[in-house]
Amino acid sequence: MLETVSQASDFIVINDIDVTYGEGEDEVLAVKGASMTISEGEFVAVVGPSGCGKSTILKVVSGLHRVSRGSAKVEGEEVVRPTKICGMAFQNATLLPWRTALDNVLLSLEISPATEAQFRGRKAEFREMALEILALVGLKDFASKYPWELSGGMQQRVSLSRALIHKPRMLLLDEPFGALDAFTREDLWNVLQKLWFELRPTVILVTHDLREAVYLADTVYVFSPRPGRVLSRTPIDIPRPRSLETTFEPGFQDLVNGLRTQIQRPAS
Ligand SMILES: Nc1ncnc2c1ncn2[C@@H]1O[C@H](COP(=O)(O)OP(=O)(O)O)[C@@H](O)[C@H]1O
Ligand SMILES: [Mg+2]
Structure with a gap:
């Protein structure tokens, strides 16, 4: 069992948790005895076979699902309700089709309890913030485009911008690049690496892609x-920033292969 030693810089501490869904005969044990300790600003990747509880970990950390045993703490506080300090993005960009890229990014400020009341009064300032983050993800000239005018990779850039516009301290990503082709996905790795450098949120990235995990985490x-x-738990000690050349280095490939040998397939 992995030991959990609490330190001052620990931001997310998951200690020996079980997580279940359903009740009685329908009860499903999704996660058993998992522990993770994540520092502020750390970039963590979670990999494992389908159905192993990766998305469940994100739900626990964001307060959308309670543990049935053990504890999950963010900044020393037990997570008991949905947290306000996190941004999220998923495999589908889930943009509103009738809103431009800019207005999709602004949506998170419009509906967030922290900024909702100020939205009208500070609209010009918020608009500047949204344009700034769209520029950071390389979409400066696409702010007024609608989702259907954007490629899948661009839509995912908008989704990342929306997740980060309020500069959350925690960013939870559930297979955000899973639906993209290999080349677009690698472009997005660099976008995400850049965003993380600029804003330094604590990140948990759930992914099926071991190269993606080693590249980013x-x-x-x-x-x-x-x-x-x-x-x-494997520390990735490859220097940053990482680039596509990094992925050809033996050290990178050794780490990916090492992870691959650990992935167990569920019995089918
Ligand atoms: N709302 C739910 N009700 C019942 N079972 C669920 C629910 N959500 C997830 N599960 C089950 O819990 C397990 C873990 O789910 P999940 O965290 O989504 O896995 P992963 O993201 O690793 O594919 C899966 O076997 C899934 O079927
Ligand atoms: Mg999942």
Whole structure:
């Protein structure tokens, strides 16, 4: 079992949690005895076979689902309700089709409890913030385009911008690039690396892609098939910034292969 030693810089501490869904005969044990300790500003990737509880970990950390045993703390406080300090993005960009890229990014300020009341009064300032982040993801000239005018990769850039516009301290990403082709995905790795450098949120990235995990993360957790347990925690000591050349280096490939040997397939 991995030991959990609490330190001042620990931002997210998950200690020996079980997570279940349903009740009685329908009860499903999704995660069993998992522990993770994540520092402020750390970039963590979670990998493991389908159904092993990766998305469940994000739900626990964001307060959308409670643990049934153990504890999950953010900044020393037990997570008991949906947290306001996190931005999220998913495999589908889920943009509103009738809103431009800019207005999709602004949406998160419009509906966030922290900024909702000020939205009208500070609209010009918020607009500047949205344009700034769209420029950071390379969409400066696409702010007035509608989702259907954007490629899948561009839509995902808008989705990342929307997740980060309010400069959340925590960014939770659930297979955000899973639906993109390999080349677009690699472009997005660089976009995400840049965003993380600029804004330094604590990131948990759930991904199926081991190269993506090694490219982006400081630490990679491998989960077992359901019920998800932490099989290993691998620090990635490759210098940053990482580039596509990095992926051809033997050290990179060794890390990817090392992770691959740990992934267990669920019995089928
Ligand atoms: N709302 C739910 N009700 C019942 N079972 C669920 C629910 N959400 C997830 N599960 C089950 O919990 C397990 C873990 O789910 P999930 O965290 O989504 O896995 P992953 O993201 O690793 O694919 C899966 O077997 C899934 O079927
Ligand atoms: Mg999932």
